[in-house]
Amino acid sequence: MSPEVGRFRAEVRGWLRAHVPAGPLPSVDTAEGFARHRAWERELAAARLSVVSWPPEYGGRGASLLEWLVFEVADAWIGAQAYRLHTFATVGRLAAGGTLGAEASMGKVFWSELDVALHETALELLGPRAEQRGGEDGRWLDGYLFSLGGPIYAGTNEIQRTVIAERLLGLPR
C-alpha cells in the first residue's frame, strides 16, 4: 500500500473510532431514528467520508482513482515481471540447445496485449497531458500508437490464437 493510501486508512480508522455512535441507531422508520441517521450522514459528509470516490471539489477524495491506479499499475508490473521471467526461461532453454516452435505465439499475444494495456495506464496517469504530441510526455503517446500495431503485425493475434489452439492445445482444424 502506498504511503498515501496508508495515511488515508489511518485517518479513516481514527475518525471512525472517535465518531461512530456507541450503539446501533434507532430505525429510520421512527422520527427519532430518521433524525439520528441524518445527523450521522452530515457528520460523515463534513469529514468528506460519505462520497470518497467523488472528486474533491464535490466533497469527495477522488479515492476510486487511487484504488484504480493501484489495480492498473500493479497489474502492469506483474505482467512485465511475468514476461521478463518467461523470457529468461525461454532464453535458457534455447541456450541449452532447445528450439522454439508454436509456443512463441503465446509470447506474442501476451506481450502485445500487455504493451497496449501498459501504455493505456500511462496515458490515464498523464490525464490532460496524454494527448500531447512530442516532448517528454509525448513519448507515452508515441509508445501507445506503436503498441496498437502489436496485436496486428508479425501475424495478427487472431492468427496466433488459432496457432495456439491447433498446434499447442490440439484442437481440431
Place this chain on the structure above:
Amino acid sequence: MSCARSAEQEQFAASLHGLLAAADAPAAARQWASGDHAAGLALWRKLAGLGVTALAVPERYGGLGAGFGDVMVACEELGHHAVPGPVAETAAAVPVLLAGLADERLCARWLPGLAAGDLVATLAVPPWRPYAADADTAGLILLAEPGAVRLAAAGARHRSVDPARSLSEVSGREALAQGPATAAAVARAREAGTLACAAQLLGAGRALLEASVRHAGQRAQFGRPVGAFQAVKHQLADVAVGLEFARPLLDAAAAAMTLGGHVKGVAAKGGPASEAGDGDGPTATRDVSAAKVACTSAAQRAARAALQVHGAIGYTQEHDLHLWLTKVRALAGAWGSQSEHRARVMAAVAAHGGLPWS
C-alpha cells in the same frame, strides 16, 4: 536468472500426476463433500508415500527439508487433481510455522506426524485467513497471530462454495509461542500458505483447460467438433496464455522464499538460492503477491472458459467439472484478495522508487 523447473521436479510432478490419476481423486473429493473423509485421508497417506507431506518439514524431524520450489510442484499437482482437504495448510503453512518457531518441544510434538502423513493440520491466520479450512478433519488446529500462536478449538462451521471444503471459526486456547520472534514465523507461514494456494490454483486452471480441450474435441454441433470453431479456440488460447505466464511468477516467488529457509530437497535443482537473486523480505512478499494475483486471474479465466465451453453439462453437479470450478472460486479469495495482493505489489514497487506518488 531463470527459475524454470529442473528435470527432477518435472519427474516428481509426473509421479504425483500418475498416482492421483490412478487413485481417482475426483471420487475422493465427492466422498469428502458428502462427509466421508476416508478415501481422501487414504489419498493423503499415498501422497505422503511420495514425500509430499515431508517436503516442508526439516530433516531432523523426519522431513525432507526441501525448497519451496518442490513444495509448489506438489501443491500444483494436488490442485491439478482437485485433491480435497487443507492442502496449503498441511503441506506448507503449518510445517513452515512450526519449524519457524524453532521450539524443540513443539517441533518434536507435531512435525514427525506431519511428515509421515499421519497428521492433517489446519490454521487460521487473521486477517487474511480468519477461518480454518477443513478443521473437522484436522488433528491439529492453530490460530496464528503476529503476537502469539495458539492451539485453537473449532467453533461455528460454514459451508464453502467448494462442496469438498468447509470453513470454521476458531477460538484460541493454550499459547504455544509468544514474543517478537513469533511474528516473523507467522509472516513466513502466511507467505508459504499463500504461495501454496497460488500453486493449487495454477494446477486447477491447467486441469480446467485440459478438460475443456477434451470436451471441445468431442462435442459436435453443426456437424463439427465445437473446438473447430474459432470463437472457442480463441477463448482457450487466451486461457493457455494466462496459465503460461503465471507459472514463471510462481517459480520466482518460490525461489525468493527459499532464500529465507531450507534449500535442500528431493527434487531440488543445482543451486536454488544463487538463482533467485533478490532476497527474502520485501521482495519475497512482493513476488508471492504477484504470483497469487497472476495464478488467481489465470485460474478464474480458465474456470469461466471451461464452464462456457462445456455448456449446460458443466453447470451440473453430475459432471466432475464442478469440483475444479468451485475450488477455484473458493481459493481465489483465500489467503488474501486480489486487491490486497495488488496493494502489496504496489507498496513494494513504490518503495523502490520510480512511481509518481513514491
